Amino acid sequence: MAGETSQLSPIGVFDSGVGGLTVVAALRRRLPDEPILYLGDTARLPYGIKTAETVRRYTRRNVDFLVGRRVRAVVVACNTASAVALDGLDVGLPLWGVVEPGARRAADLSHGRVGIIGTASTILSDAYPRALRRLRPGLEIVSQACPLFVPLVEEGWHEDEITEAIARRYLEPLLERQIDTLVLGCTHYPLLKPLIQRLVGEEVRLVDSAESVAETVASALGGAAGRRGSTPPEHHFCVTDGPERFGALARRILGEAEVSLELVEMT
Amino acid sequence: MAGETSQLSPIGVFDSGVGGLTVVAALRRRLPDEPILYLGDTARLPYGIKTAETVRRYTRRNVDFLVGRRVRAVVVACNTASAVALDGLDVGLPLWGVVEPGARRAADLSHGRVGIIGTASTILSDAYPRALRRLRPGLEIVSQACPLFVPLVEEGWHEDEITEAIARRYLEPLLERQIDTLVLGCTHYPLLKPLIQRLVGEEVRLVDSAESVAETVASALGGAAGRRGSTPPEHHFCVTDGPERFGALARRILGEAEVSLELVEMT
Incomplete structure (x- = not known):
């Protein structure tokens, strides 16, 4: 199900919106050489006021999207999704929630x-x-x-x-x-x-x-760390709505001049 | 496109959530014999923080759903959807926004x-x-x-x-x-x-x-008012998430002991 992944593949991080960027920041401090593929489901946020059934449906689609993009592991940065949608979810890859x-x-x-x-x-x-x-x-x-x-x-x-x-x-x-x-x-x-x-x-x-899950991921993946190089790894950010607004926040939170953004549709 | 509708068909009311119930209450005061079919897109609310493109996409799908259920007219109760998604929207039926x-x-x-x-x-x-x-x-x-x-x-x-x-x-x-x-x-x-x-x-x-749009709809449809009968008309409420919570609010706002509820999926 996970397709071909390698230690060069990015770590997938999913959140309902921009909040998961704090997890990205924490991951980057601990695993500076790992590329990250982020998915923010901004078209359907917030999750915290929706029923567990709906949050489960959204989470499965979002995790499938990351798996389809060949990530090597998935971090569910959203607390609501971590709290209600991870029981019994098996995608054949390492998967962590924040709870x-x-x-x-x-x-x-x-x-x-x-x-x-x-x-x-x-x-x-x-x-x-x-x-x-x-x-x-x-x-x-x-x-x-x-x-x-x-x-x-x-x-x-x-x-x-x-x-x-x-x-x-x-x-x-x-x-x-x-x-x-x-x-x-x-x-x-x-x-x-x-x-x-x-x-x-x-x-x-x-x-x-955010800090706690970054620590957990770092100790699990740290020994088998991905690519090492003199150039910084490339991160990529997918959102389901409002890439401009997301990009502005991502640049501010991550302290970067440019971030690579993509608008995707999720059903 | 609108299929077979008649004066017995309900008036369709769409909102992102429960807010449109104030429009339903106002419509019922002015057109007490008209059945109403309501759609609340609770799985994707709130609309007010999303981009115009996304609100337009959601609105079109929601209006199509009501048209597919053979309503005789559509009221877009959501201000955000009315503000950004109605220009050029033609469904072959009378359609009003609140703006x-x-x-x-x-x-x-x-x-x-x-x-x-x-x-x-x-x-x-x-x-x-x-x-x-x-x-x-x-x-x-x-x-x-x-x-x-x-x-x-x-x-x-x-x-x-x-x-x-x-x-x-x-x-x-x-x-x-x-x-x-x-x-x-x-x-x-x-x-x-x-x-x-x-x-x-x-x-x-x-x-x-809510009051203003009810007045507009009542004067447009009032002359050609729908069924007249001794039994009150049947209203029906569709939501994309959380029917229990919606039902509790609907009963309170509309002052009814029972409301007819249905959970629907929208993509």
Whole structure:
């Protein structure tokens, strides 16, 4: 099913939109010689407000697309897709979601009380608590959906008194339960990290699942690292809508003058 | 193309999600004997953050679906779709968007200064200002995208100090220009009407495009009204994702104990 792939083939990264670029940035720091093929399903985002059935259907099509483009491994950077669509998904290639690595990191760090924040669908799926309970059965876990965080980040209000008031409301129930570790269960949330850290206090550890999955992928593929060369690897970005807007954000997040963009149609 | 339709055929109403239910409610008040076939494209919402090309593609498929189900007329309840996807769209049936009726109502009411609020895509399309300038060339027009209003309504924070602070920020530039009429250019916004009216002041007239389009449809079809009977007409609701959640909202907005629901797939 995976066709002919080699160590020269890119790592495939899929997200519903631009959020997965934080995973790309983290992967590039750890595996600077690996080319990446990215797919952002911008025509159908956001996934976090859709049912599990629909997110599963979209995820399978998107992963098939990457496999069809001969990637050597797939990283599902979207928390919602990782939470609801990966059970039983076998594409004959290494495949990672962000939930398992994020949960493992939180289980390692916590003294006993873990908070999870994410989209409505991620929280409803209970995927993080299930993963955490498998790893450390005694953990106390409290979850909170934060549906306004993604639109606030998209609006560009990262450091803003309104965003702070909303974050305070969402985080209050977690603070009452005295969490010591907080999982940022959505790729958009690391952009709110300074504000969230200020509200929960310096002693609460924040787990960025983009960083965690990059670490997992790097240790799995690192030994069998791909091409080595003096020229940097070529990354390629496919989106289902709005390549111009995506390109502007990708250049900013990745700090590159040019990125290779392609508009694709997905049914 | 429209197949066999008759005066017994339903009126087709399409929206990206639940917002168009306000149009259904307004239509039912004016045409209580007309059956309605509704299509909510909940698997791909929101449209207001997508490019015009993608919204055009989705709209054509959705309108084709309604035509294939033998509706006698089509109402595009979604402001974004009305703003960017109706030019040159001919399905051989009467077809109305919400922009033209909303603009006409605002042109009738205004003393000279009109404000428009809507999604990012609706505002970017400039469709309301263009329609207004055709109707009354001398009007002063000021537009403002309010991307957080839809998620705030979805979160259920209709009357809330945070929503008020956000609305204040969005509406300030309109108030500085001393608008006398404000078009609520998104089907979600009527749910924020009391809050918006309070902020802009009682002397500013609010135009609800759901009401305006219902009036237009009623006067076009009213003379040739459909079936008359002692039993109420049967309405039917198709959605592309999450029929349970949609059904709960539809029952609440329409005040009915049961609604006829169907999950459909759209590519």
